[in-house]
Amino acid sequence: MVLALLASTAGAQEADDVDDNGSDGYTPSEAVAHETLRLTGYIDVGFAVAEGNGSSFAAGDIRLPADYGVDAFAPAVNSRGDVASTDTRGLFTNGFLPRSVGIGNRPSFLLNTGSVDLRFAPASVPVLVFMRLQVMPRFLPTGDATRVDLQQAFGRLIPFASHEFAVSLGKFDSVFGIEYLENEANLRTGITPSLIARYTTGQSLGVKAFYRLQFPDLWSALSLNIAATASGTRIEALSTPHQSLTGVPVGSARLGYELNLQKVQAKLGVSGLYGPRNDQTNREVKQLAVGGDLRLSLYGFSVLGEIVRLVDEPGIAAGKLTGQGLAELASGFTVTGFYVTAAWTLPFSAGHLEHVTLYGRYDHRRAKFEGFGQVEVDRFTAGLRLDVFGQLAIKAEYLVNREIAGAPNVPNDVFTSSAVFSW
């Protein structure tokens, strides 16, 4: 049945097969299906423990909204950026919260994500259909909070065989920066996302185009990734990707350059975003972001970094809408943040142990809600990753979260680990 649903989008040129099957719906022949359909995915099983009460909210800090004066995203426990807790001790918040796994400070196993990718790419036409369906089992103080998310669903067309040019329509990854490339646990070197991932790694609904121009003589390429989407590049917890609340799309783009030598690769890019805030309904209220990114890879070492500056204009009417519900007001907001990640894949393997990678990351974030004090935080992350059997990644990392200014000091360091089984 699933195969039938997927294949029904395949195209008119395969109509003859419908007749051959003699059924009401279209079902590809087994041979065609094997050729064009791929089913992949992963499960991410975690184990984590956080300090304090698992959140960034300090006892005694009763400023409201509680999520304006701290970094609630700091105690992340998995690759989704979910935190150990968002327990504010009953204080009012205003739509600037991550999703939570609700473990507080209790050590716990977690089924972070069960993810299924369906990819249908017939050889005869330059079209790809892709869906990523994810299940996140969760339990919160309010009871079961399991979510099922159609994280991506798009069709991609490559209209010219002679050009590296693709147009995608549907719900897809961000085009801003580089961290979205590691959104999924099976792709990310470490476990947790950076402190600026919330602004750049969200999926959204719309249209995007990608074009790459190769310069073989220079071992180089230039690329442009540009999108017009409902919400921009923020994660769904902060801004719904599933419809435009203003009627005007948000534009985002990245211009990239890459140098691909035999032992050394370097990639750098600049990104931008501009359009209405999609957490409120007035099209005159804008969001603006600029960013830069750099990736270097040489002799088993890789270093990558990204910097972002984002400005949200204040909303002009009551009401703020996020992926997590209705809040009161869309306040003006500014943030500047960056991270630098270094990873070293040790030059040995042993039997089924294919890779051993050490990695570390430094994050820094400075943010300010209109009228609130500036919150400055940073984070040191250190971790180890083992790749075995070609389909299992075992990762463990420790996050040292520090409140530098604005936010009260709070115990919110995290140890987290993850076993990612890919298939």
Added chain:
Amino acid sequence: MRVMACLAAALAACSPTHPVRAERHPTAALVHSARALETLADFHPDFFVTLAGEPLPFHPTPGARAAEDGWTVQPAFARGQPAAYVVSELWVAHPDPWIQPVYILMNATGELVRQKADDGRVVPIVFGVGEESTFYSPYWQAILVRAQPAPPDGLPDTRAVLEAATELVEGAKPLCPITPEGFGLARAGGAAVHPLTQTPLKPVSGGRVRIDGATAAYIDFGLDRFLVTAGGLVLPTRIFFFTRMVNGQRTLLELPAVLANNAVRSGYARRFDVVLDHETVFVPAGGQWAAVRARLGAAATDPAIPTEVANAYALRVAKTSTCFASAATFPMGCDWLDSESAIDLLEPRRIIRTEVTMTAVPLLFAGEAL
């Protein structure tokens, strides 16, 4: 053409409707509006603030002008008696405010006593949120902070307070608007008074406060002067303003408002417009009231009504004017709209809830200066 028309209609149908613009005006913004002669929520520019040198509204002395910038003392009625209040914040189409923390540094040990500098002045308090915030409100939850002696200029922000704290004790709930330096009640000189009855009002005082590293001034209107839910949401009471329908539009009249029966304990109020129909306004006899009488189209009144009585009822709304004609029947023969209870007896359609809320702090209530 038809296709284009349909497309245009479809686009129009798709255009999002914009909700009412949310506005917030703390005292500094009210001062700014007074300087710019801006009308806010249909209120005259000097309704909230009277600038130094400007005429004092309602003041019986011709030419009386404010000595300094200050909140305009507004006459009102409450529970059938003259009252007075000031408005320190105004919000339009804005969610109700939340209570915010004020941290008060106390001795590290022993009796809970405020920390003082060597010169005897108390160490400044710390507000959790400044007036630039969307979520600023003058309604505070006091947190008494036991800590080692702080510098004379206090601790800069919430983070510093919580780092220094050895114990936190929940205190009372003061009402303290942030103000420009040297701000207070608008007055001609001497004590501020009720503008119609000349009843003296208590002076207001404040102090210095630290907010996110900066220093500001505030006025302290005292404790327990607002209502708040257990979750920290400030609850509005009602304040009634009189209006008339003019050319189909509800038009605000320059008359004293009517405060809610619980206004003393509820300084956060939502504006309700009371649409007058056949009611009339009592304007005392005498030349100084002639212009007001003409403007309001008020009925003639008996000059024999004693001035003291007339002033106590000046600009009060009555259901009919027949009782104004004789000092013998005035004021007991009148049916006044001078209390929340009396207004609630009107037809409900004449009492209109608005999107305007304000900090309306009573200074005189039930004959008592607060």
